[in-house]
Amino acid sequence: MTDTLRLPVEKVYEAELKALAKADDGQKPPGWALSPQSVVTYLLGGKAGKTEISAKYVGSRRLIETAVATLATDRALLLLGVPGTAKSWVSEHMSAAICGDSTRIIQCTAGTDETQVRYGWNYAQLLAKGPSRDALVPTPLYKAMEEGSLCRLEELTRMGSDVQDTLITVLSEKMMPIPELNDAVYATRGFNVIATANDRDKGVNDLSAALKRRFNVVVLPLPDDIDSEILIVTKRVNEMAQSLDLPVPKNAAEEINRVITMFRELRSGETLDGKTALKSPSGSLSTAEAIAVMVGGLSHSAFFSDGSFNAENLAPTVVGAVVKDPVQDKAVLAEYLETVLKKRRDYADYYAELSGMV
Ligand SMILES: Nc1ncnc2c1ncn2[C@@H]1O[C@H](COP(=O)(O)OP(=O)(O)O)[C@@H](O)[C@H]1O
Ligand SMILES: [Mg+2]
Structure with missing residues (x-):
């Protein structure tokens, strides 16, 4: 591990780029280090010879x-x-x-x-x-x-x-x-x-x-299904945990699922089952914000709680992500809490924490 906080990605993924260059037999446009096919493999993941290439972007190959x-x-x-x-x-x-x-x-x-x-x-x-x-x-x-x-x-x-x-x-x-x-x-x-x-x-x-x-x-669109969004966030949380030298909480999968469910419902203006219409907050509530919430929770769970994610330490950052306009967005969140989360037994902890903050 180096002392540099964040190296450029060509350094971080140097081994993958080398393996791709070695296995590359496609035609390269002038001045390119790799063929277009290998560039796509580098971004979306795959194999170069025997080396596993990790996916950097999760989404449409066509794009x-x-x-x-x-x-x-x-x-x-x-x-x-x-x-x-x-x-x-x-x-x-x-x-x-x-x-x-x-x-x-x-x-x-x-x-x-x-x-x-x-x-x-x-x-x-x-x-x-x-x-x-x-x-x-x-x-x-x-x-x-x-x-x-x-x-x-x-x-x-x-x-x-x-x-x-x-x-x-x-x-x-x-x-x-x-x-x-x-x-x-x-x-x-x-x-x-x-x-x-x-x-x-x-x-x-x-x-x-x-x-x-x-x-x-x-x-570039927001991820269209919840599974790919969970995959993106899980991947980034694991990478961030590694680079910050923090353990990944045991219940990461479950908490990521719950936070993304709330984000997707608020973003799309309806519950995942499509039964209840909701108001959407003014911010974009993107995948990057879900990542920020979970990464914020990482250090909290490592230093201030028992090493697991919980509603108590995630709620403040969830509110920060949702409430960009102090008046309008607070009302949106309050309505979501009362019409949706209050009725869900498995969200009782979030309901309690978030209600205290809006
Ligand atoms: N479809 C996706 N695949 C992989 N990572 C994603 C995806 N969508 C968002 N991210 C993550 O979101 C984070 C922020 O993205 P960023 O490039 O800063 O957003 P933008 O420039 O569009 O505002 C990145 O860390 C990236 O890993
Ligand atoms: Mg940007």
């Missing part, structure tokens, strides 16, 4: 194939979806598998300006020697173009439309002009962009039609 196929063309990839649908996760793993480097990343915010997307200047050098390549400070996008690797743009729609549009030349002409030097960077083969954006955010800056045309959009 992942479309995403990977897009990156082998001259179009960029935009992963769209509500928060917590594994957009960043898929983007990171795809970059790791395709070019062996997931760290070329730009986090787009309302404050992101052109110099963070194109290039900036080292002013000391600029004043001393005038504009030159040495004085130019490359961005991750610039470096990805030079190296022929992937650049990740996180939350693309959070940055201003004018800044977004600086990407148009890069994506359509595969070059970035540097007017100050009367020069340009030309992208090396293998360069492409994976952007993520979420469609639930307030203050999004919609992509211009010109930019949208350069992207293929793949929408």
Whole structure:
């Protein structure tokens, strides 16, 4: 175990990536470390020779194939979806598998300006020697173009439309002009962009039609059945427990099942049996939030209780996930407690804990 809190995934899954490269006899697009088939196997799990490849993403094969196929063309990839649908996760793993480097990343915010997307200047050098390549400070996008690797743009729609549009030349002409030097960077083969954006955010800056045309959009959905959602959460809880050096509680399976049942019912606006209609809270209540609730419970159960998950230590984080709007969501939760949980004998502990908090 290293002291680094979180290594890039190409380091964590180095052995799997090596095994895939070794067993790979498919055709590789220029600049790719693996064939598209092997990239899909890396993401969805399978075998490479004798090595077991773990599943990173649980969901539709078609979606992942479309995403990977897009990156082998001259179009960029935009992963769209509500928060917590594994957009960043898929983007990171795809970059790791395709070019062996997931760290070329730009986090787009309302404050992101052109110099963070194109290039900036080292002013000391600029004043001393005038504009030159040495004085130019490359961005991750610039470096990805030079190296022929992937650049990740996180939350693309959070940055201003004018800044977004600086990407148009890069994506359509595969070059970035540097007017100050009367020069340009030309992208090396293998360069492409994976952007993520979420469609639930307030203050999004919609992509211009010109930019949208350069992207293929793949929408990542919330898991459609409860079993795959339980699988995802269980997998991540086990991985987090390992990386935090905490034991996995004995009753993890049962508690994950109960928390996800509540999340899915609230999210979909009806009970799992479809008999009772409910109101949904304002937040997205995604799988990622269920993971956060369970991981929060991990350390609580290890340090402050008998090593098992229980309603008492999970309830506060459940409330935190559900109640995003203090007035409206509290009413939604209170109604759910009274109309649904109160009648379920196996949820008596959650009913008691949650009722005390709303
Ligand atoms: N379908 C899925 N398969 C695997 N992991 C998932 C899935 N959906 C959500 N997750 C988990 O959710 C967590 C958060 O995802 P993230 O990529 O940060 O969401 P987003 O960028 O869409 O807001 C990740 O740790 C990931 O493991
Ligand atoms: Mg994200």
